Amino acid sequence: MATRSENIYKPFKVTLEKVIEESPLIKTFVFVPEREFRFKTGEFIELTLDGIGEAPFTPSSSPLVTDRFDVTIMKAGYVTEKMHNLEPGAVLGVRGPFGRGYPIEDFVDKEILILSGGCGLAPIRSLLYMLIDMKDKLRKVVLCYGSKTPEDCIYKPLFSELNKINKFQTLRTVDLADQYWEEHVGVATVLLDHVEVDLAKAVGVVCGPPVMMKYGTLKLLEMGFPENLIYLSMEKNMSCGLGKCGRCMMGSYFVCRDGPVFTYDEVKGQPNIW
Amino acid sequence: MARYYEIERTAWDKALIDLLSSFRVFAPILKGKTLDYQLIQEEHIPHIVYNIPKPVVPLKTFFLPIKENVVVYKKEEKPIIILGIPACDLSALDLLDKFFMTEVYNDHYYAGRREGSVLIGCDCHSANKHCHCTSYGLNPFPENNQDMTINMINGHAIISSFSMKGEELLSRILGMGLVIHTFDEVPERLTEIRLKVKRELEKANRLLPNYQETTDAVINSDKVIWEKYAKKCVSCGACATICPTCTCFLLIDRPGFEKVRQLDACQYPGFERTAGGENPLKKLEYRFKNRYLCKYLYRPEKFDAIACTGCGRCIEACIAKINKNELLIELTK
Numbered sequence: 032m033a034t035r036s037e038n039i040y041k042p043f044k045v046t047l048e049k050v051i052e053e054s055p056l057i058k059t060f061v062f063v064p065e066r067e068f069r070f071k072t073g074e075f076i077e078l079t080l081d082g083i084g085e086a087p088f089t090p091s092s093s094p095l096v097t098d099r100f101d102v103t104i105m106k107a108g109y110v111t112e113k114m115h116n117l118e119p120g121a122v123l124g125v126r127g128p129f130g131r132g133y134p135i136e137d138f139v140d141k142e143i144l145i146l147s148g149g150c151g152l153a154p155i156r157s158l159l160y161m162l163i164d165m166k167d168k169l170r171k172v173v174l175c176y177g178s179k180t181p182e183d184c185i186y187k188p189l190f191s192e193l194n195k196i197n198k199f200q201t202l203r204t205v206d207l208a209d210q211y212w213e214e215h216v217g218v219a220t221v222l223l224d225h226v227e228v229d230l231a232k233a234v235g236v237v238c239g240p241p242v243m244m245k246y247g248t249l250k251l252l253e254m255g256f257p258e259n260l261i262y263l264s265m266e267k268n269m270s271c272g273l274g275k276c277g278r279c280m281m282g283s284y285f286v287c288r289d290g291p292v293f294t295y296d297e298v299k300g301q302p303n304i305w
Numbered sequence: 306m307a308r309y310y311e312i313e314r315t316a317w318d319k320a321l322i323d324l325l326s327s328f329r330v331f332a333p334i335l336k337g338k339t340l341d342y343q344l345i346q347e348e349h350i351p352h353i354v355y356n357i358p359k360p361v362v363p364l365k366t367f368f369l370p371i372k373e374n375v376v377v378y379k380k381e382e383k384p385i386i387i388l389g390i391p392a393c394d395l396s397a398l399d400l401l402d403k404f405f406m407t408e409v410y411n412d413h414y415y416a417g418r419r420e421g422s423v424l425i426g427c428d429c430h431s432a433n434k435h436c437h438c439t440s441y442g443l444n445p446f447p448e449n450n451q452d453m454t455i456n457m458i459n460g461h462a463i464i465s466s467f468s469m470k471g472e473e474l475l476s477r478i479l480g481m482g483l484v485i486h487t488f489d490e491v492p493e494r495l496t497e498i499r500l501k502v503k504r505e506l507e508k509a510n511r512l513l514p515n516y517q518e519t520t521d522a523v524i525n526s527d528k529v530i531w532e533k534y535a536k537k538c539v540s541c542g543a544c545a546t547i548c549p550t551c552t553c554f555l556l557i558d559r560p561g562f563e564k565v566r567q568l569d570a571c572q573y574p575g576f577e578r579t580a581g582g583e584n585p586l587k588k589l590e591y592r593f594k595n596r597y598l599c600k601y602l603y604r605p606e607k608f609d610a611i612a613c614t615g616c617g618r619c620i621e622a623c624i625a626k627i628n629k630n631e632l633l634i635e636l637t638k
Contacts, residue, residue: 038375038376038378038413039410040375040376040556040564040566041376041562041564042562044562079558079562080558081558081560081561081562082558082559082560082561083558084558085556085558085564086580105581107580107581107582108580108581109580110580111580124562240581241583266579266581266583267577267579267585268576268577268578268579270555270556271554271556273410274410275404275405275410275412275552275554276553276554276555276556276569277552277553277554277569277571277576278553278555278569278576278577279577280571280577280595280599280603281585282598282603283602283603283604283606283607302585302591302598303585303586303591304585
């Protein structure tokens with residue numbers, strides 16, 4: 032956290048070790064930080080491309096690993112496009128971690144239903160690694176993931192890995208299937224029709240593009256999830272990370288400090304949340 | 306209770322010359338029709354304007370420059386004195402201090418400048434057309450955050466101190482042996498002016514809802530009124546730039562992992578836009594209303610301090626001639 036003695040605007044350096052192509056638009060970057068780097072799952076960082084720009088990302092690797100971390104980036108704008116051209120050895124800057132992540136201690140003895148779409152699986156992968164680590168204390172974990180096409184489906188090895196773990200179940204869907212696709216077809220929320228949960232023991236986690244967040248949340252509410260047990264990872268224009276620049280304001284909340292993880296009951300009254 | 310000291314203006318001017326040796330002094334000077342803070346040299350001292358509201362730029366610009374490098378810190382060479390600050394701008398510090406100087410996050414730049422400044426407030430001996438501090442429970446004379454005050458009445462300066470920093474400065478001035486009178490309470494002639502200006506402001510703004518009424522009205526408002534006023538708005542951001550409590554900024558990257566912080570405005574179309582193209586404030590009417598929500602609901606709720614001090618600068622700065630007060634009166638009709 033920021034203290035009086037350090038300059039929170041000054042990034043520390045990280046070196047790009049490896050680039051993994053996940054899909055035509057998404058790559059995972061493995062960084063080696065110049066010093067030990069710790070974060071909690073769901074917290075985010077500001078990644079700086081020197082002299083070009085800075086953008087917020089939630090690390091997608093396990094918070095238990097502190098000498099390396101992964102950031103999964105979708106080519107979506109000016110800065111991310113430049114990041115996609117990076118080669119191993121590149122030196123970038125990092126500020127953070129910032130914000131409030133997932134309250135995993137509250138997930139103990141629960142069934143965790145995760146709905147994710149597109150690049151929204153990045154923060155979820157970090158959460159999944161934590162859930163794997165604490166699996167003995169959990170009832171079960173169901174991951175529902177949707178992408179546009181089979182080609183856009185990221186972290187392919189992760190699914191087979193998860194399916195081997197007792198208590199973990201995965202379901203995938205694509206909007207547009209090809210001849211080899213054998214799983215579900217349709218938007219991510221259709222997967223929720225195929226899930227069995229004990230509502231008295233369940234929590235919901237939603238992370239994906241805004242339209243999926245909206246309909247996914249509505250569907251969970253319809254299924255009977257209480258508003259305070261639906262965890263949303265909000266995507267806003269987090270710039271300073273300090274709750275100061277105002278660009279990520281959502282009602283009176285600063286998403287970068289008060290979030291990015293919120294429960295639905297915390298945000299439902301705020302304007303333009305999706 | 307503060308004591309008030311009366312000295313002649315010529316003696317005060319002499320004291321200022323002495324202070325110039327150890328401080329950079331900023332004070333309001335009239336340039337054409339514009340009253341603005343200026344770095345004072347000896348020859349400017351007789352032209353300093355006292356007790357007339359209000360410098361065109363708010364006090365915040367001393368602590369939050371329009372643009373500054375926040376990675377490479379340049380220390381100011383001398384402490385500064387800001388002279389002639391109106392009460393509305395001093396009240397704005399209630400919010401700004403809570404915002405930038407917190408336990409968790411203390412902004413070096415803001416806090417450094419704040420600590421390195423001596424603030425000398427001035428009562429308003431008259432009111433401007435759009436002044437409305439009294440509607441929000443404030444008075445047209447300094448009550449909070451001033452280190453010292455000065456009132457210039459009939460060629461005499463009445464000065465008083467309200468903090469340790471103010472006390473140090475005051476004793477340096479009084480040490481020059483200039484005092485004509487000492488008062489144990491607010492001198493009567495000052496009280497008279499205060500009452501007169503307060504009454505004038507209350508009368509001029511009798512139709513304007515108070516802060517809480519405004520908050521309630523904004524919460525319960527119909528979208529029609531926002532659409533109506535937003536139609537005139539051109540998203541220039543002048544209202545936010547000139548506002549004594551607006552703090553939003555943009556971070557710009559510079560080579561060498563340096564960052565430049567530049568004041569920004571939620572009225573600009575791309576303010577909240579994300580890389581993915583989502584933009585909660587895409588519609589102009591949303592941005593327009595957002596400013597009112599921020600001033601009257603979000604900031605007060607989060608920081609327990611008012612976010613509009615009634616200075617009226619946003620009304621004066623608006624090139625579309627949108628009068629916030631007319632809107633608020635219409636909203637509470």
